[in-house]
Amino acid sequence: MIRSDAPVLLEINDLCARVEDQPILKGVNLTIRSGEIHAVMGRNGSGKSTLSKVLAGHPAYTVTAGSVLYRGENLLELAPEQRARTGLFLGFQYPVEIAGVNNLEFLRVATNARRTEQGLDELDTFAFEDLVRERLGVVQMDPAFLERGLNEGFSGGEKKRNEILQMALLEPLVAILDETDSGLDIDALRIVAGGVNQLAGPDNATLLVTHYQRLLDLITPDYVHVMAAGRILRTGGKDLALELERDGYDWVDQELARLGAEPAEVG
Amino acid sequence: MPLLSVESQLPWLAELAGAPLPNRREEAWRFTDLAPLRDLEPTLLPVVDPLGGVPLPKGVSRLDPAEWAPLLDASLVATGSEAAWPVGLNRAADPQVLALRVTGEADPLELAWDAGSAKGLAALRVLLVLEPGSSLDVLQVVNSSGANCTSLITEVLLAENARLNLGVLALGHGMASLLAHVAVKQEPGSALSCTTATAGWGLVRLEPRVMQSAGSAQTRLRGLQMVDGQQLADTHSFMSFGGPAGELDQVHKVVANGSGRSVFNGAVKVPQAAQQTNASQLSRSLLLSDRARVDTKPELEIVADDVKCAHGATVSQLQANELFYLQSRGIGADQAAHLLLRGYCDEVLRELPAMASAWHPLARLLGDGA
Ligand SMILES: Nc1ncnc2c1ncn2[C@@H]1O[C@H](COP(=O)(O)OP(=O)(O)OP(=O)(O)O)[C@@H](O)[C@H]1O
Numbered sequence: 042m043i044r045s046d047a048p049v050l051l052e053i054n055d056l057c058a059r060v061e062d063q064p065i066l067k068g069v070n071l072t073i074r075s076g077e078i079h080a081v082m083g084r085n086g087s088g089k090s091t092l093s094k095v096l097a098g099h100p101a102y103t104v105t106a107g108s109v110l111y112r113g114e115n116l117l118e119l120a121p122e123q124r125a126r127t128g129l130f131l132g133f134q135y136p137v138e139i140a141g142v143n144n145l146e147f148l149r150v151a152t153n154a155r156r157t158e159q160g161l162d163e164l165d166t167f168a169f170e171d172l173v174r175e176r177l178g179v180v181q182m183d184p185a186f187l188e189r190g191l192n193e194g195f196s197g198g199e200k201k202r203n204e205i206l207q208m209a210l211l212e213p214l215v216a217i218l219d220e221t222d223s224g225l226d227i228d229a230l231r232i233v234a235g236g237v238n239q240l241a242g243p244d245n246a247t248l249l250v251t252h253y254q255r256l257l258d259l260i261t262p263d264y265v266h267v268m269a270a271g272r273i274l275r276t277g278g279k280d281l282a283l284e285l286e287r288d289g290y291d292w293v294d295q296e297l298a299r300l301g302a303e304p305a306e307v308g
Numbered sequence: 309m310p311l312l313s314v315e316s317q318l319p320w321l322a323e324l325a326g327a328p329l330p331n332r333r334e335e336a337w338r339f340t341d342l343a344p345l346r347d348l349e350p351t352l353l354p355v356v357d358p359l360g361g362v363p364l365p366k367g368v369s370r371l372d373p374a375e376w377a378p379l380l381d382a383s384l385v386a387t388g389s390e391a392a393w394p395v396g397l398n399r400a401a402d403p404q405v406l407a408l409r410v411t412g413e414a415d416p417l418e419l420a421w422d423a424g425s426a427k428g429l430a431a432l433r434v435l436l437v438l439e440p441g442s443s444l445d446v447l448q449v450v451n452s453s454g455a456n457c458t459s460l461i462t463e464v465l466l467a468e469n470a471r472l473n474l475g476v477l478a479l480g481h482g483m484a485s486l487l488a489h490v491a492v493k494q495e496p497g498s499a500l501s502c503t504t505a506t507a508g509w510g511l512v513r514l515e516p517r518v519m520q521s522a523g524s525a526q527t528r529l530r531g532l533q534m535v536d537g538q539q540l541a542d543t544h545s546f547m548s549f550g551g552p553a554g555e556l557d558q559v560h561k562v563v564a565n566g567s568g569r570s571v572f573n574g575a576v577k578v579p580q581a582a583q584q585t586n587a588s589q590l591s592r593s594l595l596l597s598d599r600a601r602v603d604t605k606p607e608l609e610i611v612a613d614d615v616k617c618a619h620g621a622t623v624s625q626l627q628a629n630e631l632f633y634l635q636s637r638g639i640g641a642d643q644a645a646h647l648l649l650r651g652y653c654d655e656v657l658r659e660l661p662a663m664a665s666a667w668h669p670l671a672r673l674l675g676d677g678a
């Protein structure tokens with residue numbers, strides 16, 4: 042939902058970042074207001090996950106220029122955990138498996154970290170069980186997954202559902218979902234999309250990274266951005282995604298050539 | 309009962325054992341300096357029978373000396389450890405033998421000792437004889453909080469189709485030493501699961517040694533050793549297959565912090581007679597300090613040709629991507645590291661027999677309210 046008077050939640054200006062000595066983000070500009078749903082598309086290797094991880098504070102990436110304001114404050118000087126506690130959420134393209142760390146306990150510690158920041162009481166194990174059982178409904182996940190190690194032995198689709206369960210518990214202000222749709226079967230895609238729609242509201246915002254229109258059929262974006270070679274090359278409405286679906290990314294090379302930039306690597 | 313406190317050239321323990329302490333020129337002791345033992349108070353500490361005055365679990369009965377005498381040493385001999393120095397020391401200290409027979413499906417058994425803060429040597433000796441088809445969960449808990457040395461020998465005879473889940477939870481003290489042999493002889497069709505966890509000791513030498521006398525048995529070994537400060541923990545495991553179609557599934561984990569030193573040597577012998585053996589050994593070490601040191605070595609001796617043997621060894625720090633994943637959920641860096649460490653340890657600790665939970669091994673190993 043676009044409201045020009047809605048408060049800006051995230052404002053990315055000329056963001057450049059590198060990993061080791063390799064520049065990857067080369068001047069990203071993006072403004073997200075509350076209530077909005079943004080989709081970021083683009084070829085493999087264009088920098089979508091890098092942008093997501095830089096926003097979440099991944100230590101492997103160094104910001105070399107530009108700024109990111111989150112609710113008007115400098116996001117980049119916050120530790121990753123502080124970003125999360127204040128409502129920034131990253132749904133990982135490849136969620137990590139951590140054997141031995143119990144999923145339920147992890148979810149409780151994470152939820153309480155967020156609640157403490159919000160000035161709410163921490164939930165004890167019993168109160169948390171009630172909450173988590175309710176939120177499991179959002180992704181129609183089997184409670185048996187709570188007893189397992191964190192993502193340990195989860196299938197690709199199960200990991201993605203577990204990401205959305207975390208989102209449902211943490212109630213973020215800005216949710217960045219990096220290819221949450223990949224690896225999902227047809228029913229799971231519908232369920233996960235339903236969950237995201239249920240969680241999206243006038244006071245938060247969602248940034249979907251995706252390759253496929255089929256997700257955007259279920260979650261209608263207000264804006265669609267095309268990333269290429271570490272920047273946002275084009276922005277449009279939901280029709281832009283349909284156009285990409287039809288025409289592909291060939292135009293990207295011409296556009297980049299016109300800008301005098303290197304073409305994105307195809308990974 | 310205090311023993312000879314005569315001044316002598318030899319350390320008291322050497323005199324008692326009738327053999328000098330192993331030194332580091334011997335391959336099996338290359339990394340392990342027994343120096344802390346030289347200062348041990350020359351006293352034999354009285355040992356309380358952990359089953360004294362308590363009713364034995366269902367299916368467990370005591371063997372009388374006439375019954376156990378011919379069985380004693382059999383598993384030590386089978387596993388080639390009868391001449392090992394720690395075994396000689398234990399023998400010389402002449403502890404009472406706690407000899408138990410297990411029939412049918414026995415109820416769980418717990419054997420707990422605590423050397424406390426007394427100074428001297430505490431020697432313990434256990435013999436478990438599992439009859440054909442019997443099964444038992446047994447937890448041995450060894451504690452110490454002072455300048456003493458605990459010498460433990462646990463011998464096990466696992467008859468055909470017997471099943472044993474053996475746990476050793478040993479939580480010590482920076483001044484304390486532990487010398488432990490767990491020697492198991494397995495007959496075909498038997499299953500052994502042996503899980504050991506040690507932490508806090510100034511010095512540990514642990515030798516889980518298993519012989520499948522005719523193969524066709526299952527052996528599962530899990531080990532966790534934690535070192536911190538100036539501690540040294542050394543596990544020398546030994547597995548031998550005396551016949552075909554035996555299985556070994558071994559995981560040994562290390563947490564090395566402070567200036568701690570960890571040694572793991574995993575010997576696996578698969579002779580010609582042991583065709584169709586399926587053995588896997590994995591050693592994983594977590595280095596939490598750059599002053600800590602880890603030495604890990606598989607020692608595979610595989611002669612049979614139709615076998616599956618896998619081994620691997622990793623030494624690493626906490627995984628940055630795992631830490632970041634937890635942080636990205638609002639969990640602070642310290643707490644995230646703690647959670648990962650707990651998870652790492654718990655993978656072994658949760659395999660201890662169920663009654664171990666009453667000892668809160670995670671919390672005590674990590675020294676917190678985990
Ligand atoms: N840690 C890293 N080390 C080396 N190269 C990296 C690293 N992270 C990202 N890159 C490189 O940066 C570029 C952008 O990667 P990124 O993962 O952001 O792409 P993406 O747009 O998410 O692609 P995909 O659609 O395949 O998920 C790629 O060329 C990638 O190889």
Ligand SMILES: [Mg+2]
Pocket residue numbers: 089090091134219220
């Ligand atoms: Mg990506």
